[in-house]
Amino acid sequence: MNKMRKLLWTISAVISLMAMFSSCIEDGFTTSSSDYLAFNKDTIAFDTVITLQGTATKQMVVYNRSKKQINISSIKVAGLASKGHFHLNVDGVRGDEFQNVEIRGNDSIFIFVEAYLDEMEQNEPTLIEDRLEFVTNGVNQKVLLSAWGQDVIRINGDTVLRNTRLTAEKPYLIYDTMFVSQRATLTLDPGVTLLFHDKAAIRCAGRMLANGTAEEPITFRGDRLDRIVGETSFDVMSGQWGGIIFTPPTMGNVLKHVVMKGSTIGMHCSVDNDVVNGDTVNCALKLINCVLTNSATTCLVTQTCLVEAIGTEFSDAAEEVVYFAGGKVKMSQCTFANNYLFVAPKYPILNVFDVKYSNGAIGKLKAYFDNCIIYGIAPDINEGVLDDFDVYLRYCLLKSGGKDDSHFINCIWEGDPMFLTVRDDHYFDYRLGNESDAIGKGNPALCPEEARYDRYGYDRFSGGAVDLGAYVWKYIPDEE
Numbered sequence: 001m002n003k004m005r006k007l008l009w010t011i012s013a014v015i016s017l018m019a020m021f022s023s024c025i026e027d028g029f030t031t032s033s034s035d036y037l038a039f040n041k042d043t044i045a046f047d048t049v050i051t052l053q054g055t056a057t058k059q060m061v062v063y064n065r066s067k068k069q070i071n072i073s074s075i076k077v078a079g080l081a082s083k084g085h086f087h088l089n090v091d092g093v094r095g096d097e098f099q100n101v102e103i104r105g106n107d108s109i110f111i112f113v114e115a116y117l118d119e120m121e122q123n124e125p126t127l128i129e130d131r132l133e134f135v136t137n138g139v140n141q142k143v144l145l146s147a148w149g150q151d152v153i154r155i156n157g158d159t160v161l162r163n164t165r166l167t168a169e170k171p172y173l174i175y176d177t178m179f180v181s182q183r184a185t186l187t188l189d190p191g192v193t194l195l196f197h198d199k200a201a202i203r204c205a206g207r208m209l210a211n212g213t214a215e216e217p218i219t220f221r222g223d224r225l226d227r228i229v230g231e232t233s234f235d236v237m238s239g240q241w242g243g244i245i246f247t248p249p250t251m252g253n254v255l256k257h258v259v260m261k262g263s264t265i266g267m268h269c270s271v272d273n274d275v276v277n278g279d280t281v282n283c284a285l286k287l288i289n290c291v292l293t294n295s296a297t298t299c300l301v302t303q304t305c306l307v308e309a310i311g312t313e314f315s316d317a318a319e320e321v322v323y324f325a326g327g328k329v330k331m332s333q334c335t336f337a338n339n340y341l342f343v344a345p346k347y348p349i350l351n352v353f354d355v356k357y358s359n360g361a362i363g364k365l366k367a368y369f370d371n372c373i374i375y376g377i378a379p380d381i382n383e384g385v386l387d388d389f390d391v392y393l394r395y396c397l398l399k400s401g402g403k404d405d406s407h408f409i410n411c412i413w414e415g416d417p418m419f420l421t422v423r424d425d426h427y428f429d430y431r432l433g434n435e436s437d438a439i440g441k442g443n444p445a446l447c448p449e450e451a452r453y454d455r456y457g458y459d460r461f462s463g464g465a466v467d468l469g470a471y472v473w474k475y476i477p478d479e480e
Contacts, residue, residue, distance in 0.1 A: 028069065029102075033138050035065075035070060035137060037134055037136055038064075039141075040061040042143055043146065044058045044132070045144075046115050046148070050152055051118060051152070052116075052118070055115045058112070062108060064107055070102070070136060071100055071136070075133070076132075077133075078130055081130040083119075084116070086113055090109065117147060118149075123151070123170050127148055129146045131144060132145055152173040153170050154175065157177060162183075162184055163185045166192050168216070171193040177200065177202070178201070181206055183206060185209060190215075194218075194219065197241065201242030203245045203247055204244070204250055204253070205246075206250065210255040210256060212258055214289070214453070221259075222237075222240030236428075237294075238342070239262070239263070241263055242263060242264055243264055243265035250271065253285045253286065254286045255286070258287070259290070260290070261294045264296045266299045266300055269300075269301070271304055283308060284306055284307060285305065286307070288309075288310045288312070289311045289455035290309070291455070292314050293428070296317075297317065298319050299314045299317050299322060304363050307329055308332075309331050309334050310334075311332070312334050316428060318345060320346075320349065321337070321350065322351070323353075325353045325365065327366075329352075330367075331368065332447065333442070334369070335470040336349050337375055337421075339376055339421055340377070345377065348380060348382045350382070351382045352381070365389060367392070369393045370394050370396075370447075371394075371395050371443060371466060371468050372468065373417050374398050375398070381398075394409040394443070394446060395410050395411065395442055396408075396411050397437060397469070398413055398414075399414065399416075400413070400414070401414050417430075417437065418435050432473040438468035440464075442468050443466065444461065458474065460472055
């Protein structure tokens, strides 16, 4: 009997404790119109959205500031956008409208939003707006939804068989690989934008002429136009698409004012046996005032061909920034920099080698780097003495220590270009700071006429002395 009495007392005590605990939790629902929702944002805005293609997911938080539970009678997309569709996910359920969504007192829920836009039938981006509407205790609240829709011209595994010209009315979205046959020339007008889907690339056995200008550059980039998180855009992400590959018998490719970013393999150019012992018939690739940046491997690789770059920036790669094997290389007023964001680069910024052919012949590399900058978080150049190589750096700034010899001529050792880049802030700008060691240190005689104006249109000769690297220095008052 005593055991039974103790058991009953214990059960009674537990029930009393549970009652006391539950009394501290407000399970009732508030119906007061003064108790409504709070949001962590009043607008959900998508960056430029490619029409007929889904977007990344945006999220918002809905708060119940009341001590009691609250019942949201309705959550829905108003459906005001005739050309756009915004879809919701509430508590793991996808839809466009929800009823009787409960939030406990002093708690919150997440709502996820995606956008899908119809074709705008416009060349320029078009603003699409809608509303996310909430009804709680008779109170109507809203959050603005907006997106800029951009129509594109889709290219899916096409082969260019004849001379073809791409104009700048709309961006081109490339799926898979676009081929340029050996008898065809692909011409890109000023302002053309090529957007590449995951792993998409161009393989060119013919010729590419990219006619960008300072005012209307040509862009090669991935098709993710939104942001990863906060204000950080997908521009910082490498490996978003394949790359540009020039294959034999390609010849006479000229790219002006092209900005290429975010690829996996960068730009490759090779010519079979057209170059032996440094002698070349024709120029395979010429870059003028271009930017090749942010590659998951290397920005530029050339093998046994004549390649020339003028006023061009090569920057940020997980491996070497540039790799030259055999052939003839002429680099004038170029910047080679590496502040790659995600890993420590595996190799030096500049890698230069001769090539040994299968028949035992040696394809010598003959290379000149004039008025250039080589600087970053990786070593400047591959280790070894250049005595057996025809590689010459003239009037160049290097980060490493050293001294001039027959291959390094009038160089600035342990120099600092004072780039405007701030790696920790994901800001990559390779123009020169006010205290740069590269200001006025170039040799005008080594600056070709094609390099007179940098890609921003500034005249290298306007101040008398020539600055090193791809960019003309301009005073920045904020650095005082």
